[in-house]
Amino acid sequence: MRVTITDIAKRAKVSPSTVSRVIADNPRISAATKEKVLRIMKEMNYHPNIIARSLVNQTTKIIGVVMPGMAEQSLQHPFYPELLGGIASMANNQGYKILLANVSTVDEEREMVKELTFGGITEGIILLTSRDDNPTVDQLVKNGFPFVVIGRTENPYVNWVDNDNFLIGYQLATHFIEQGHQEIAFLGYSPGYMVTRDRLNGYKKALQEHNIPFDPALVIESKFISDNGYDLMKQILVKEKRPTGVIACDDLLAFGAIRAIHEAGLRVPEDIAVAGINNVPLADYYNPPLTSVKINAFSLGTKAFEMLRTIMGSEIQSYNRAIIPAELVVRSSTQR
Amino acid sequence: MRVTITDIAKRAKVSPSTVSRVIADNPRISAATKEKVLRIMKEMNYHPNIIARSLVNQTTKIIGVVMPGMAEQSLQHPFYPELLGGIASMANNQGYKILLANVSTVDEEREMVKELTFGGITEGIILLTSRDDNPTVDQLVKNGFPFVVIGRTENPYVNWVDNDNFLIGYQLATHFIEQGHQEIAFLGYSPGYMVTRDRLNGYKKALQEHNIPFDPALVIESKFISDNGYDLMKQILVKEKRPTGVIACDDLLAFGAIRAIHEAGLRVPEDIAVAGINNVPLADYYNPPLTSVKINAFSLGTKAFEMLRTIMGSEIQSYNRAIIPAELVVRSSTQR
DNA sequence: TTGTAGGCGTTATCAT
DNA sequence: ATGATAACGCCTACAA
Numbered sequence: 001m002r003v004t005i006t007d008i009a010k011r012a013k014v015s016p017s018t019v020s021r022v023i024a025d026n027p028r029i030s031a032a033t034k035e036k037v038l039r040i041m042k043e044m045n046y047h048p049n050i051i052a053r054s055l056v057n058q059t060t061k062i063i064g065v066v067m068p069g070m071a072e073q074s075l076q077h078p079f080y081p082e083l084l085g086g087i088a089s090m091a092n093n094q095g096y097k098i099l100l101a102n103v104s105t106v107d108e109e110r111e112m113v114k115e116l117t118f119g120g121i122t123e124g125i126i127l128l129t130s131r132d133d134n135p136t137v138d139q140l141v142k143n144g145f146p147f148v149v150i151g152r153t154e155n156p157y158v159n160w161v162d163n164d165n166f167l168i169g170y171q172l173a174t175h176f177i178e179q180g181h182q183e184i185a186f187l188g189y190s191p192g193y194m195v196t197r198d199r200l201n202g203y204k205k206a207l208q209e210h211n212i213p214f215d216p217a218l219v220i221e222s223k224f225i226s227d228n229g230y231d232l233m234k235q236i237l238v239k240e241k242r243p244t245g246v247i248a249c250d251d252l253l254a255f256g257a258i259r260a261i262h263e264a265g266l267r268v269p270e271d272i273a274v275a276g277i278n279n280v281p282l283a284d285y286y287n288p289p290l291t292s293v294k295i296n297a298f299s300l301g302t303k304a305f306e307m308l309r310t311i312m313g314s315e316i317q318s319y320n321r322a323i324i325p326a327e328l329v330v331r332s333s334t335q336r
Numbered sequence: 337m338r339v340t341i342t343d344i345a346k347r348a349k350v351s352p353s354t355v356s357r358v359i360a361d362n363p364r365i366s367a368a369t370k371e372k373v374l375r376i377m378k379e380m381n382y383h384p385n386i387i388a389r390s391l392v393n394q395t396t397k398i399i400g401v402v403m404p405g406m407a408e409q410s411l412q413h414p415f416y417p418e419l420l421g422g423i424a425s426m427a428n429n430q431g432y433k434i435l436l437a438n439v440s441t442v443d444e445e446r447e448m449v450k451e452l453t454f455g456g457i458t459e460g461i462i463l464l465t466s467r468d469d470n471p472t473v474d475q476l477v478k479n480g481f482p483f484v485v486i487g488r489t490e491n492p493y494v495n496w497v498d499n500d501n502f503l504i505g506y507q508l509a510t511h512f513i514e515q516g517h518q519e520i521a522f523l524g525y526s527p528g529y530m531v532t533r534d535r536l537n538g539y540k541k542a543l544q545e546h547n548i549p550f551d552p553a554l555v556i557e558s559k560f561i562s563d564n565g566y567d568l569m570k571q572i573l574v575k576e577k578r579p580t581g582v583i584a585c586d587d588l589l590a591f592g593a594i595r596a597i598h599e600a601g602l603r604v605p606e607d608i609a610v611a612g613i614n615n616v617p618l619a620d621y622y623n624p625p626l627t628s629v630k631i632n633a634f635s636l637g638t639k640a641f642e643m644l645r646t647i648m649g650s651e652i653q654s655y656n657r658a659i660i661p662a663e664l665v666v667r668s669s670t671q672r
Numbered sequence: 673t674t675g676t677a678g679g680c681g682t683t684a685t686c687a688t
Numbered sequence: 689a690t691g692a693t694a695a696c697g698c699c700t701a702c703a704a
Contacts, residue, residue, distance in 0.1 A: 060387065092437075099434065103428075119383060259621060280618075285595060
């Protein structure tokens with residue numbers, strides 16, 4: 001049996017409320033009893049029951065983090081863990097704990113969010129998503145529950161933090177153009193995911209600004225995060241008009257692409273320059289080192305938590321957006 | 337204000353206990369009232385308060401996962417997220433939620449574990465650790481709180497799941513020896529971490545079995561997980577007696593080492609063969625593809641949860657160990 | 673300064 | 689089949 005406030009009270013010959021006051025560090029208590037109670041608490045190895053406290057306070061100091069398909073693949077990607085690290089670090093030193101929810105299907109997500117919101121166990125939610133049509137988001141909006149989305153959504157009534165993916169696409173494409181490229185393939189476009197759409201649009205904008213016609217044949221679709229860059233690249237290599245540059249929507253895609261290029265007897269960057277996005281640790285170690293875009297996932301996480309706190313603490317409704325700057329990291333894979 | 341069981345009761349003109357019975361699907365209730373209550377619950381969008389329920393049930397359906405230094409670097413490593421995925425997937429479909437605790441210091445870890453155990457919020461704990469002297473472990477043992485360690489510890493009174501690191505070291509070394517190597521460096525030994533010690537011992541055993549003298553000069557120490565394989569390898573390359581093979585305790589270390597080797601104008605595997613451990617996704621994409629050991633982190637996670645459940649559900653004390661088999665994945669980096 | 677009593681939302685026991 | 693009541697462990701007016 002766990003030791004409770006009443007046990008302490010009995011032993012100290014005081015009332016439970018007195019003990020409670022000691023715990024709360026209430027000033028209206030004599031130094032003597034305070035010290036005595038404190039001593040006994042230590043003796044009996046007392047620890048307050050968080051559940052009971054939550055029930056009366058209506059506050060749990062827990063936030064929920066909902067990740068899609070974690071069990072399967074998402075967490076495999078360095079992007080997610082870094083994000084999580086950011087959230088956790090911020091949450092932790094503000095005394096919050098993180099309830100991690102991995103959901104594999106949209107239905108699961110809906111149910112999970114329902115539980116987390118109505119169940120009273122969670123004070124706020126951070127939702128990782130990048131899909132356009134997320135019913136969960138609409139649901140949360142309807143309930144007026146405090147939540148923040150990481151990844152841009154089209155629903156205007158949400159608080160979100162994200163990178164400027166349009167800018168990322170734009171900067172990458174500009175970088176290639178400045179290096180003299182005209183035929184630049186875009187690898188890993190995934191309709192239904194705003195991320196890749198924004199990036200593609202940025203890419204188009206850059207082309208347009210330099211009067212380079214946009215060629216849809218150079219856009220290769222794929223699932224958002226996947227390791228099939230190798231196959232995608234082979235699709236490109238068989239075409240008669242070979243691009244001189246490749247922008248991949250993810251570093252893993254880029255690595256696969258490079259392998260395909262090498263196998264075809266071509267060199268990177270001399271024959272085809274390649275860049276990725278996300279700047280995974282190994283981008284720097286790869287051969288050749290891969291030009292990429294640092295997404296600052298950790299900051300995305302910390303910012304998201306910060307925003308959530310603001311929302312939770314405030315009575316006035318507001319819809320906030322935060323853009324975490326991304327950073328082009330140029331390495332040998334795109335340098336002549 | 338959130339809608340409670342009493343609100344439902346009033347509206348349905350029944351007592352709270354009746355509503356509670358409906359929720360619990362108690363058979364001793366008339367179909368009529370049951371249906372009515374159910375309907376009103378839906379109408380009013382009722383959801384049970386998990387906190388209140390936990391308080392009376394003394395059960396939360398939450399387990400804690402404590403990771404060291406997550407905020408900083410651990411989570412960066414593909415190993416951890418995969419582990420987490422395994423735990424989460426298992427937990428989820430058994431109706432458990434995961435409370436994620438990232439701790440950066442030993443003190444923090446101790447405090448966190450105290451809160452999680454005595455606070456009553458958590459029914460069991462999975463502790464990720466690989467350090468020998470973990471006071472937290474001793475503490476948990478002392479309290480008789482259900483917990484499972486991922487990573488072997490020396491304390492005999494713990495339940496743990498791990499790979500057979502001795503075997504991993506042994507198999508890797510044997511593989512090198514079979515390829516004709518005699519001078520095999522061991523990169524990334526880290527005293528204080530059982531993992532690397534076990535691996536080193538396995539390596540020694542293999543040497544011994546083949547009558548190859550053990551040369552301490554070939555063992556290069558480093559912090560457990562770090563990205564300084566490049567520098568470590570340079571230390572080796574300046575030595576007069578150059579090894580023909582390198583076993584790195586982690587793939588990232590191996591990647592760095594390969595870069596150093598290439599920079600020195602040598603080839604992998606022709607001049608020096610290199611293998612890593614953990615089989616990160618990019619091992620396969622690297623140039624050359626890296627021989628590594630698949631750790632099956634996901635299984636480590638699922639098994640850990642399974643074990644935890646067993647412990648939580650059983651009154652009889654027992655100390656269980658589970659070994660998740662690792663698997664040597666031979667690629668070009670060690671093949672002539 | 674300290675104690676008493678009521679309540680947070682639920683479940684479980686005992687009546688009816 | 690249903691209702692009243694106590695309890696889970698803690699907090700907080702209100703009293704003393």
